[in-house]
Amino acid sequence: MPKKKLVVLSGAGISQESGIKTFRDSNGLWENHDIMEVASPEGWRRNRSLVQDFYNQRRKQAQECEPNEAHKILARLENQLEVIIITQNVDDLHERAGSSQVIHLHGELSKSQSSKNPNLVYPIDGWEIKEGDLCELGSQLRPHIVWFGEQVPKMEEAIAEAAKADFFLVIGTSMQVYPAASIVDFVPKKAKKFLIDVSIPKFNLSKDMICIEKKASDGLKLLENVILEEY
CATH class of the missing domain: 3.40.50.1220 (TPP-binding domain)
Structure with a gap:
């Protein structure tokens, strides 16, 4: 059966x-950041280094949890x-x-994706995506996270x-x-x-x-x- x-x-x-920590605390922030600054395509375009650092820290935190x-x-x-x-x-x-x-x-913290083609997804070795880490199309890798406004x-x-x-x-x-x-x-x-x-x-x-x-x-x-x- x-x-x-x-x-x-x-x-x-x-x-x-x-x-x-929960995604959105009662104050509307995620780890003291405005959600739209770290979880939207607009935030990525405005301040790519902030977004990368934010998810690098979340990734490190998650790896330390059981x-x-x-x-x-x-x-x-x-x-x-x-x-x-x-x-x-x-x-x-x-x-x-x-x-x-x-x-x-x-999405998944442990993976990265192409900033040109979201179907190109890669495992992350360690906990960081660094500036200059590129996909096979030559574009910067970004967190494999579904941001606000994305499908x-x-x-x-x-x-x-x-x-x-x-x-x-x-x-x-x-x-x-x-x-x-x-x-x-x-x-x-x-x-x-x-x-x-x-x-x-x-x-x-x-x-x-x-x-x-x-x-x-x-x-x-x-x-x-x-x-x-x-x-």
Whole structure:
């Protein structure tokens, strides 16, 4: 009998327990920077060195962090289920915990891309992209991050996986970032739906979604048994 499919939409809350700061703090800044200065094509054109340094520091920070219990539980669930993780996070903590099928909606810190052709993507050796690091077309390499105003190339793949879910879990995200938040609309009606977050949003939730108001690791410890009992 084929394994049942668990599709997970994860956000900053799951990485926060590993020491990675959330994308947007309550003051609207990301690591004390205006979001549009470091996460938009306009910011890149205005101050390329600032953007490169910002992501170099984020990359270094992420490499110093370790997967937490929530990441490990999701990886462990692959023993019984087909687990597809759709993440808004740009770190590689899911992969380092052992998850084998991860879709990064907003790009990956551990990779660079051509500033001419976004389809040219390269692994980063170490934690820095330096000025003068060029792609095969001769253009400067930039972070492999989906910035504001850019297309989200993995959306169709994510929607296709969500549409085949037996279980669907939203964890560590406010459901306010689009188009990622719209993925839940494609989950089959018969699928069991769960949400884990320290603060449950008061909107955009289907009535059949089971909410667990806890941090990611604590919520998953509870949910792991529920899903395996259903399985």
